Amino acid sequence: xxxxxxxxxxxxxxxxxxxxxxxxxxxxxxxxxxxxxxxxxxxxxxxxxxxxxxxxxxxxxxxxxxxxxxxxxxxxxxxxxxxxxxxxxxxxxxxxxxxxxxxxxxxxxxxxxxxxxxxxxxxxxxxxxxxxxxxxxxxxxxxxxxxxxxxxxxxxxxxxxxxxxxxxxxxxxxxxxxxxxxxxxxxxxxxxxxxxxxxxxxxxxxxxxxxxxxxxxxxxxxxxxxxxxxxxxxxxxxxxxxxxxxxxxxxxxxxxxxxxxxxxxxxxxxxxxxxxxxxxxxxxxxxxxxxxxxxxxxxxxxxx
Amino acid sequence: xxxxxxxxxxxxxxxxxxxxxxxxxxxxxxxxxxxxxxxxxxxxxxxxxxxxxxxxxxxxxxxxxxxxxxxxxxxxxxxxxxxxxxxxxxxxxxxxxxxxxxxxxxxxxxxxxxxxxxxxxxxxxxxxxxxxxxxxxxxxxxxxxxxxxxxxxxxxxxxxxxxxxxxxxxxxxxxxxxxxxxxxxxxxxxxxxxxxxxxxxxxxxxxxxxxxxxxxxxxxxxxxxxxxxxxxxxxxxxxxxxxxxxxxxxxxxxxxxxxxxxxxxxxxxxxxxxxxxxx
Numbered sequence: 001x002x003x004x005x006x007x008x009x010x011x012x013x014x015x016x017x018x019x020x021x022x023x024x025x026x027x028x029x030x031x032x033x034x035x036x037x038x039x040x041x042x043x044x045x046x047x048x049x050x051x052x053x054x055x056x057x058x059x060x061x062x063x064x065x066x067x068x069x070x071x072x073x074x075x076x077x078x079x080x081x082x083x084x085x086x087x088x089x090x091x092x093x094x095x096x097x098x099x100x101x102x103x104x105x106x107x108x109x110x111x112x113x114x115x116x117x118x119x120x121x122x123x124x125x126x127x128x129x130x131x132x133x134x135x136x137x138x139x140x141x142x143x144x145x146x147x148x149x150x151x152x153x154x155x156x157x158x159x160x161x162x163x164x165x166x167x168x169x170x171x172x173x174x175x176x177x178x179x180x181x182x183x184x185x186x187x188x189x190x191x192x193x194x195x196x197x198x199x200x201x202x203x204x205x206x207x208x209x210x211x212x213x214x215x216x217x218x219x220x221x222x223x224x225x226x227x228x229x230x231x232x233x234x235x236x237x238x239x240x241x242x243x244x245x246x247x248x249x250x251x252x253x254x255x256x257x258x259x260x261x262x263x264x265x266x267x268x269x270x271x272x273x274x275x276x277x278x279x280x281x282x283x284x285x286x287x288x289x290x291x292x293x294x295x296x297x298x299x300x301x302x303x304x
Numbered sequence: 305x306x307x308x309x310x311x312x313x314x315x316x317x318x319x320x321x322x323x324x325x326x327x328x329x330x331x332x333x334x335x336x337x338x339x340x341x342x343x344x345x346x347x348x349x350x351x352x353x354x355x356x357x358x359x360x361x362x363x364x365x366x367x368x369x370x371x372x373x374x375x376x377x378x379x380x381x382x383x384x385x386x387x388x389x390x391x392x393x394x395x396x397x398x399x400x401x402x403x404x405x406x407x408x409x410x411x412x413x414x415x416x417x418x419x420x421x422x423x424x425x426x427x428x429x430x431x432x433x434x435x436x437x438x439x440x441x442x443x444x445x446x447x448x449x450x451x452x453x454x455x456x457x458x459x460x461x462x463x464x465x466x467x468x469x470x471x472x473x474x475x476x477x478x479x480x481x482x483x484x485x486x487x488x489x490x491x492x493x494x495x496x497x498x499x500x501x502x503x504x505x506x507x508x509x510x511x512x513x514x515x516x517x518x519x520x521x522x523x524x525x526x527x528x529x530x531x532x533x534x535x536x537x538x539x540x541x542x543x544x545x546x547x548x549x550x551x552x553x554x555x556x557x558x559x560x561x562x563x564x565x566x567x568x569x570x571x572x573x574x575x576x577x578x579x580x581x582x583x
Contacts, residue, residue, distance in 0.1 A: 009342050011314010011470040016495065037471035038312050038499040059382065079404055092477060092509070097403030098382045134473055136505040141473045142445065170314040170470055171341035174445035194556035195319065195344035202342060205442045223547075224554035248550075253523050256494055 001156060002184040002286050003149075003164040005034065007207075009199030011170035013189045014219040017252050017262065019167040020044040021275045022282075023126035024263035028161050031124060032152035033131035034179040035169040036117065036144045044259055047122030047129050055117040055132065055147065057140040058096040061089045067108035074100035074109065092137060117144055121155065128155055142174035149179070163288060172206045180206070184286055185213045188240070191220045192227035197234065204238050214240045215285055217278050220248035241285060244278035246271055306464040306483040307577060308338075310507070312499030314470035317489045317519035317543070320553060322467040323348045324560045325487075326433055328570035334462045337437035338451045338479040339469040340423060347556045351428035351435035359438070359453050360419025361446070363397040364406050370414035377406035377415065398445065422450045427457065434462070448478040455479075463574075472502045480507065484581050486514045487540070487573075493524035497531060504537065513580055517573070520545040538580065541573045 006019045019041060023031050033041040061082070063074070068087055075083045078100055082093035089100075089109075101111045116138035122129045130152040134141050152164050166183070169175040180186050186207050190200040200216065207214040216235045221228040228245060235242040247270055255265035266272050283289075309322040319337075323345050326335040337345040346353075364377070364386055371393055378387040385399040386406050397420045407415040423440040438454040440447050447469070455478075458464045468479035480486050486507045490500040500516075507514045516532050521542035532539050543549070543559075552562045560567045 008314075010344070011342075012316060013314075037473045038314075038502060040313070040495040040498055043494045043498055077404070077408060079402065092481065095401055095403060096382055097401055097405055098380065099403050099405040099408065102380050102405065102409065136472055136502060137474075137477050137509050139474045141471075171447075171475075172442055173341045173440060173447045173475065175473075176341075177443075177445050191554075193554040194347040195342075196554075198344060198347060199342040202442055209443045220550075223550055227554060250523060253493055257525050259494070 001153065001162055001164070002288055003166060004282060004286060005166040005168045005180050005183045005186045006189060007168035007176060007180065007186050007203055008170055008189045009172065009203035010190070010196050013191045013196060014252065015189050016040045016167055017256065018189055018275065019165060020261035021263045022165055022279050024261045025276065025279045026126070026163065026165060029127050029163040029165045030152045030156045030159070030161055031126055031129040032148055032164055032166040033129070034145045034148055034166050036132040036134045036148065037141050037169060037175060039131060039133060041167045042131055044256065044261055045124040045126060045129055046259060047120065047124045047131065049120045049122045051121045053119050054115045055119050055144050056113050056115050057143045058114045058116065059098060059111045060091050060094050060096055060114055061098070061100050062110045062112065063087050063089055064108045064110060067106045069106050071105060073103055073105065077103055096139070116140055119144065119148055119151065121151065128159065130155060142178035145169070145175050145178035172202050176203070176206065177210070180212050181210055183212050185215060187282060188214055188216045189219055190216060190231060192218060192224040192231060197227065197231060200231065201234065204240055215282060216240050216242045217244045217246065218242070219246045221245035222247050243281040243285065244274060246274040246278070305578070305581060305583060306458060306466065307485045307487055308466040308468050308480045308483040309487045309489060310468040310476060310480055310503055311470055311489045312472060312503035313490065313496050316491050316496060317517070319344050319348065319467055320519070320559065321487065321489050321517050322465055324558055324566065325570050325574060326465045327558060328560055328567045329463060329574050331432045332462055333432070333465060334434035334436065334457070334459065335465045335467065336454050336457060337467045338454050339467055340438035340440045340447050340450045340454065341469060341475070343437045343439055345467050346435065346437055348558055349430055349433065349435055351430040351433070353426045353428035355427045357425050359422045359425055359450055361402045361422050361449050362404065362417035363400040363402060363420045364395050364415045365418045366393045366395060367414045367416065370412045372412050374411065376409045376411065380405040380409045402449070422446070425454055447475045451475055451478040472506045476506060477510070480512065481510055483512060485577050486512050487517060487577065488514060489517045489519055490528055491520045491524060492518055492526070492528040496524070497528045500528065501531065504535065515540040515577065515580060517541045517543065519543045540576050541569060
């Protein structure tokens with residue numbers, strides 16, 4: 001079983017567009033959206049949801065006024081100042097640590113389990129997809145990321161599919177750590193901007209920290225060819241393989257508006273061809289043998 | 305007044321708006337970059353950093369001599385960060401949320417706190433502009449405590465501009481909570497719209513007045529505008545796509561310095577925000 005996770009450090013460099021393009025090119029794969037915070041892959045993949053499940057994690061304290069003697073111990077103990085002067089818990093500030101619940105002399109604090117999102121198993125024209133939606137302003141995104149990846153793996157085993165393509169979240173914090181641990185490789189999508197480079201270096205360090213091999217590709221490379229060149233140099237110095245460049249092309253946005261991947265919309269455009277090259281190099285690096293096929297064929301995998 | 309700049313989707317132009325807005329208002333402004341996972345504002349503002357401090361969060365250390373292996377610490381911990389197994393108490397500092405529960409519950413007074421490094425905070429200036437950012441240690445999972453630490457630099461007598469991280473979960477909430485106005489930045493594409501809606505829902509939960517900047521306003525489709533009008537989300541500024549802006553951004557140049565006509569637009573944006581907040 002192999003898993004490629006597409007990440008970027010900086011947001012908006014083209015992770016999801018590239019993941020969608022790869023899913024049009026992949027022979028057989030499970031598609032996994034691990035950006036549960038602001039998931040967008042479904043807008044192109046158009047999943048028909050087969051199963052949906054609640055995601056439950058963490059607790060929130062709730063004070064029962066009837067039982068509360070207003071002794072103030074909970075306020076003293078709470079390190080987040082989540083308990084107001086009139087003994088209400090601010091559920092957004094509550095960390096769910098349960099210290100107030102444990103120490104309350106009146107046992108007046110309830111501690112229900114939170115339902116903080118949903119996860120789905122779906123069919124798409126590219127193949128089966130596992131994805132999720134974290135509730136607004138909820139915590140535990142890392143746990144939900146781990147869950148969708150686990151489920152994608154299980155589904156791959158059931159269907160005897162040996163490849164998982166995962167769209168990762170931006171940043172270097174908990175959701176990203178949850179998205180890359182144990183992956184075969186990550187592909188870092190960067191752009192030739194001062195911020196793109198800054199964030200690439202941080203996320204590449206993160207991948208190294210967790211011993212996940214990393215590849216790099218540069219999107220919109222012609223916006224600043226000098227910096228694109230620097231990225232190649234930096235990648236080399238950090239021991240990452242740079243597997244291609246994609247030119248800046250508004251066609252990505254046009255394809256997105258049409259809810260299509262660039263391969264479906266304009267497979268032979270310069271950008272489309274660049275994406276194909278990157279895909280083939282990624283396959284080679286992963287040691288995967290997959291047959292290239294036309295996007296029309298991909299529709300046939302919707303019920304794999 | 306505290307203005308936070310958020311977006312849902314990454315790469316829509318939060319940092320561009322935050323830095324250009326801060327520079328355009330001029331005196332009495334502080335810019336706090338709360339995107340501590342990937343802070344970028346300093347690459348554009350280029351402040352002279354005067355001060356760097358390392359930020360720690362408290363995590364337990366157990367004195368084995370005092371510990372009687374009663375296991376109460378493991379019972380109270382919601383995060384599986386401390387547990388008694390056999391004749392050993394094991395702690396996993398990277399999982400600890402620093403609630404202090406284990407220390408409070410320990411009957412033998414065997415637990416003390418030490419620090420786990422969250423990252424650094426740097427403070428600097430550029431002319432009249434005060435600049436603060438946090439940088440999460442690579443490998444550290446929890447950004448909200450560092451974000452809250454960056455926000456302690458906020459001063460009542462200043463106009464505080466917060467550059468928030470992308471998304472809609474805890475780091476974003478930590479950046480937007482208790483601010484006076486949330487300025488959302490999006491691009492008019494299906495991804496931009498989808499994530500904008502999520503961000504607006506988050507701002508509604510917090511009950512903060514809000515407005516919208518549409519970046520690259522002439523790409524994509526009309527659905528962001530239709531949504532903004534349906535949801536009574538005021539569009540305060542539109543920045544059309546301009547390859548010169550994209551190239552300037554790539555070099556770390558500020559729009560207001562390269563195209564001075566934008567300064568007036570950002571000043572107007574600030575005045576509009578002030579009116580909406582009622583100041």
